[in-house]
Amino acid sequence: MIRNDTKECKDIGEVRKEIDRIDDMIVKLIAKRGEYVKQAAGFKKNSDDVKAPDRVEKVIAGVREKAEKQGGDPDITEEVYRTMISCFIGAETREFNSKKEGK
Numbered sequence: 001m002i003r004n005d006t007k008e009c010k011d012i013g014e015v016r017k018e019i020d021r022i023d024d025m026i027v028k029l030i031a032k033r034g035e036y037v038k039q040a041a042g043f044k045k046n047s048d049d050v051k052a053p054d055r056v057e058k059v060i061a062g063v064r065e066k067a068e069k070q071g072g073d074p075d076i077t078e079e080v081y082r083t084m085i086s087c088f089i090g091a092e093t094r095e096f097n098s099k100k101e102g103k
Contacts (some may be wrong), residue, residue, distance in 0.1 A: 030084070037088045041095035050092050056085055 009015045044050050060078055067077035 034088065034091065037092045038095050041092045042099055044092075044096055047093060047096065050096050051089060056082075056089075059085065 007014075007018060009018060041050065060081060063077050063081050064074040066072075067074040
């Protein structure tokens with residue numbers, strides 16, 4: 001079933017074009033998220049604050065719920081987010097350590 005806000009494509013070329021368009025948006029949003037992660041590092045007091053396991057689980061629960069409401073697969077969404085969050089925790093840890101060393 002195609003959602004109302006999803007274009008029905010005539011061929012694989014159109015499908016790929018739409019996927020590429022969506023990928024462009026996703027990459028921009030990941031970059032924007034990364035900028036906020038860098039800012040967050042400045043507010044953390046220690047490395048445990050950076051890891052924030054309770055916050056991670058809250059985010060995961062929220063994106064699973066959003067995926068369900070959007071007709072997406074919550075398991076895929078969770079896996080993607082866990083990977084993304086893990087990468088961002090690494091980046092935030094590096095930023096946190098860099099700021100800590102600079103003080």
